Amino acid sequence: MTTKPRVSMRAAINAKCKSCIYDPFAKGLGSWREQVADCCSSNCPLHPIRPTPRERKSDGPV
Ligand code: SF4
Numbered sequence: 674m675t676t677k678p679r680v681s682m683r684a685a686i687n688a689k690c691k692s693c694i695y696d697p698f699a700k701g702l703g704s705w706r707e708q709v710a711d712c713c714s715s716n717c718p719l720h721p722i723r724p725t726p727r728e729r730k731s732d733g734p735v
Contacts, residue, residue, distance in 0.1 A: 687724045 680688075694712050695705040702708050710725040717723075 686719055686722060690719060690723045 690709040690712070691705050693709075695708050696702065697705075699708070702711070704726065706724050706726045709723050712720065712723060714720060
């Protein structure tokens with residue numbers, strides 16, 4: 674019997690969105706997180722929880 678590797682829900686959602694919209698050749702559109710953040714398919718059930726760019730420490734409150 675083989676066991677499947679465990680994947681977190683967050684990792685699965687990230688992978689789904691990345692495979693859905695990310696174009697690695699469209700450098701002008703930004704990183705995969707930036708491209709996913711720009712997704713405009715608001716009818717997709719994953720849209721509210723899609724991955725977005727991480728905040729940089731320097732972007733925080735002063
Ligand atoms: S939220 Fe956007 S990028 Fe993510 S799966 Fe849905 S349509 Fe694709």
